[in-house]
Structures are given as C-alpha cells and as structure tokens.
Amino acid sequence: xxxxxxxxxxxxxxxLALHVVVTRDSRGAILAFIAFGLLLGIGWxxxxxxxxxxxxxxxxxxxxxxxxxRAHAHLARxxxxxxxxxxxxxxxxxxxxxxxxxxxxxGAVVLAFPRPAPSLAHQAVASLETTGLGNPxxxxxxxxxxxxxxxxKIVLILALVGVWSLSRDGAxxxxxxxxxxxxxxxxxxxARVLPPFGVLIAVYQVWVGxxxxxxxxxxxxxLAAMALLVMLAGLRPAPPTQARALxxxxxxxxALFVLVGFLGVAAAQGFLSYPEAIAKPLIVGIEAALTLSxxxxxxxxxxxxxxxxxxS
Amino acid sequence: xxxxxxxxxxxxxxxxxxxxxxxxxxxxxxxxxxxxxIGFNILGAGIFLVFGxxxxxxxxxxxxxDPVPQAMVITGIVVAFAATALAVALLRRLASLTGSASxxxxxxxxxxxxxx
Numbered sequence: 001x002x003x004x005x006x007x008x009x010x011x012x013x014x015x016l017a018l019h020v021v022v023t024r025d026s027r028g029a030i031l032a033f034i035a036f037g038l039l040l041g042i043g044w045x046x047x048x049x050x051x052x053x054x055x056x057x058x059x060x061x062x063x064x065x066x067x068x069x070r071a072h073a074h075l076a077r078x079x080x081x082x083x084x085x086x087x088x089x090x091x092x093x094x095x096x097x098x099x100x101x102x103x104x105x106x107g108a109v110v111l112a113f114p115r116p117a118p119s120l121a122h123q124a125v126a127s128l129e130t131t132g133l134g135n136p137x138x139x140x141x142x143x144x145x146x147x148x149x150x151x152x153k154i155v156l157i158l159a160l161v162g163v164w165s166l167s168r169d170g171a172x173x174x175x176x177x178x179x180x181x182x183x184x185x186x187x188x189x190x191a192r193v194l195p196p197f198g199v200l201i202a203v204y205q206v207w208v209g210x211x212x213x214x215x216x217x218x219x220x221x222x223l224a225a226m227a228l229l230v231m232l233a234g235l236r237p238a239p240p241t242q243a244r245a246l247x248x249x250x251x252x253x254x255a256l257f258v259l260v261g262f263l264g265v266a267a268a269q270g271f272l273s274y275p276e277a278i279a280k281p282l283i284v285g286i287e288a289a290l291t292l293s294x295x296x297x298x299x300x301x302x303x304x305x306x307x308x309x310x311x312s
Numbered sequence: 313x314x315x316x317x318x319x320x321x322x323x324x325x326x327x328x329x330x331x332x333x334x335x336x337x338x339x340x341x342x343x344x345x346x347x348x349x350i351g352f353n354i355l356g357a358g359i360f361l362v363f364g365x366x367x368x369x370x371x372x373x374x375x376x377x378d379p380v381p382q383a384m385v386i387t388g389i390v391v392a393f394a395a396t397a398l399a400v401a402l403l404r405r406l407a408s409l410t411g412s413a414s415x416x417x418x419x420x421x422x423x424x425x426x427x428x
Contacts, residue, residue, distance in 0.1 A: 002320070003320060013327055014327065020350055021338045026344060026346060033354075037357075049376065052389070056357075056389060059390060060357065068349070068350065071346060071404055078407040080411060090343060091341075095341045096337055102333050103333030106333075110326055110329055113325075113365075113366070118370065120378055120380045121379065124373075124380065136375060137379045140382075141387070145384075155391055159395065160394075166404075217389075304397075305404075305405075
C-alpha cells in the first residue's frame with residue numbers, strides 16, 4: 001500500500017519537473033516548481049528524514065519559490081514584450097540523449113548500491129551521549145561535522161555580500177524595496193496575525209531540535225518568512241543594509257561559532273570540540289545565535305540587492 | 313518490512329536519477345535563464361534524493377536512516393538556496409542592463425541604460 005503511494009509521489013515529482021522544462025509559461029513553471037518542492041517534502045518524510053522534509057518544504061518550496069516569483073515580476077517589468085516573444089526551433093535531441101545517458105548511469109548506480117548498506121548510524125548514536133543531544137541529525141550538524149555547518153554559514157554570508165554588490169552604486173547601503181504598489185487587505189491581515197505564531201514555532205523548533213526533528217535551519221527559515229511577510233505587507237520597511245545592528249546580527253552567529261571553536265582548542269581536544277560537561281548549553285547557545293543570523297541572511301537574500309539610496 | 317523499505321529507498325533513488333537528467337536538460341537547452349535556474353534546483357533536488365536513498369538504506373540502531381547523509385542534505389539545500397539567490401540577483405542585473413533574459417548571441421542587445 002505504502003509502495004503505491006510512493007510510486008504516485010514519484011510520478012507526480014517527475015511530471016512536475018517535466019512540466020517545468022516544457023511549458024512556455026514561465027510563471028506556470030515557477031508555480032509547478034513550488035508544488036514540486038512541497039511534494040518533495042512529503043517524499044523526504046516518506047524516506048524517514050523529517051529534518052530534511054522540514055527544510056525542503058520551507059526553503060526548497062517556499063523561499064526559493066518566492067525568490068523566483070519576485071525575479072519573474074522584475075523581468076516582466078524590465079524586458080520589452082517584443083524581446084520576449086521569440087519561439088525559435090532549438091536543438092534538443094543531442095542534449096536529451098546525453099542527459100538520458102546520465103540518468104541511466106545514475107540509475108544503474110542506485111540499483112548497484114552495496115549490500116549490506118554502509119552506515120554511520122552506529123557511530124552517530126554511540127557518541128550521542130557525550131554531546132547531551134537526542135537528535136542524531138543535530139549532533140552531526142553541530143558536533144561531529146560542525147566545521148561543515150560553520151563553512152556553510154560563511155557561504156551564506158558570502159552569497160549575501162555577492163547579492164548586495166549587484167546594487168547600483170547610488171543604492172549601496174540602502175534598503176530593498178519589497179512593498180508592492182497595491183497591497184491586498186488579506187495580506188495585511190495575515191502579516192498582523194501570523195508573526196506571533198511564527199516566532200513561537202521558531203523558538204519551539206530551536207529548542208526541540210536538540211532532541212527531536214527541527215533545528216536552526218528550519219527555525220531560521222520560519223523567522224525569515226515572517227520578516228518577509230511583514231515587509232511585503234508594508235507594515236515595516238526593509239532595514240537599510242548599512243545599519244550596524246543588522247550587520248552585527250548577520251555576523252553574530254558565525255562569529256560566536258568561531259569563538260566557541262577556538263575555546264575548544266583551549267578547553268577541549270581541539271578546534272570546534274566542546275568540553276563534555278557543558279556541551280549541550282554551548283550547542284543550544286550557538287543554535288540560538290545562528291538562528292537569528294540565518295533568518296536575517298535568508299530574508300535579505302530573498303529581498304535582493306538594495307534599490308533605494310540610503311537616507312544618510 | 314526490510315524488503316519493502318529497500319524497494320521504497322531505491323524507488324526514490326531512481327526518481328533522483330530521473331530528476332538529475334531532467335534538470336541537466338533544462339540547464340543546457342533552455343533559452344530562458346530563469347528557467348535554467350529552476351533546472352539547477354531540480355538537478356540539486358535529484359542529487360539530494362539519491363543521497364536520501366543512501367541515508368534510508370543505512371537505517372540502523374532504531375533510526376529511520378543514516379543521520380550523516382541527512383545532515384549533508386540539509387546543508388546542501390541551504391547552500392543551493394544561497395547559490396540560487398546569487399544567480400537570480402545576477403539575472404535581474406543582466407535584465408536591467410540589457411533588457412534581455414537570455415545569453416543568445418544572435419539577437420543584438422539593446423544599448424545599456426544610463427542608470428547603471
């Protein structure tokens with residue numbers, strides 16, 4: 001029975017992906033991609049990876065979809081209609097055959113996975129006690145492979161610097177214009193009602209992420225969505241990117257992470273290792289600071305390069 | 313039960329392989345750059361699903377899957393989002409400067425606007 005459900009899910013995913021490639025309508029392609037992200041979230045839940053399912057549904061479907069829709073609206077404003085309506089025949093046979101071969105090769109690899117499957121689950125669970133955590137995925141992210149997570153935070157900050165540097169010279173340090181010309185009433189209503197619940201859910205996710213599915217990325221994404229909702233409804237303007245408080249918040253999470261990492265050199269076995277007695281308080285503290293940084297970075301990545309000159 | 317879980321994992325692995333092909337095709341052949349960015353995301357989703365199959369097969373110790381590939385996929389999703397945001401910002405800048413959203417060399421670009 002569950003296999004039938006999985007087959008339907010996989011068929012839906014592939015159909016939506018094909019629709020994205022073949023449809024002429026770019027807006028329809030983006031909407032299909034959002035649906036694809038949500039279906040993929042269900043697929044991850046079927047693979048018993050609830051942490052990944054939450055991240056995929058929130059980032060893969062939600063935030064990426066919003067980013068693409070904003071880009072589509074921008075392109076529709078900037079590109080004259082006569083430049084758009086071109087339907088030239090293009091070569092597709094050779095790429096299709098090559099990509100089909102890639103799929104076949106990868107499919108053969110999937111079917112030829114070694115048996116019994118290699119797994120690090122034993123090691124992950126065996127050392128769980130020394131971290132004080134109950135969720136092995138959080139333990140991998142913030143203890144065993146903390147260096148990956150640290151570098152990922154730095155990649156996020158670098159991407160944000162890259163996005164900001166694409167602003168016009170005059171708008172450097174200014175704010176992004178998120179407020180649409182016409183704001184629908186239901187949006188304002190939702191932007192007033194949802195944020196308290198969103199903040200509560202985010203705090204819960206950070207706290208519970210130590211022992212159950214959830215964690216910093218999921219919570220950060222929810223906070224980012226709430227901030228974007230408030231800015232889109234025009235209740236609060238987007239912050240100017242030169243504001244000192246904003247920059248401290250963005251850099252605070254990774255900075256604390258690096259600081260704790262170097263503390264590990266003095267007080268424990270080495271860089272990014274935690275003294276066992278206070279491992280859990282340290283990890284939860286890093287998670288809290290990281291959540292704020294992630295929320296700010298994700299929201300500003302969606303908001304895009306600043307396009308209003310700073311007020312100074 | 314283990315046979316069923318195995319089938320389900322390989323099914324999603326094969327789905328990942330198909331998505332890699334579809335995403336790659338979109339990236340190499342679509343004239344519209346925004347669509348290529350979506351193709352990049354579909355390609356990434358396919359690779360993550362193959363990882364998901366690996367994680368599911370590594371289920372042990374009462375866990376539903378191997379936590380190491382799962383954590384790597386979470387990191388990957390966030391990094392893919394950062395790359396997408398940067399690509400979208402580049403595309404928006406390209407459209408503002410040239411009035412075109414493709415890299416087609418045959419069509420002459422309109423002269424750059426003066427607000428650059």
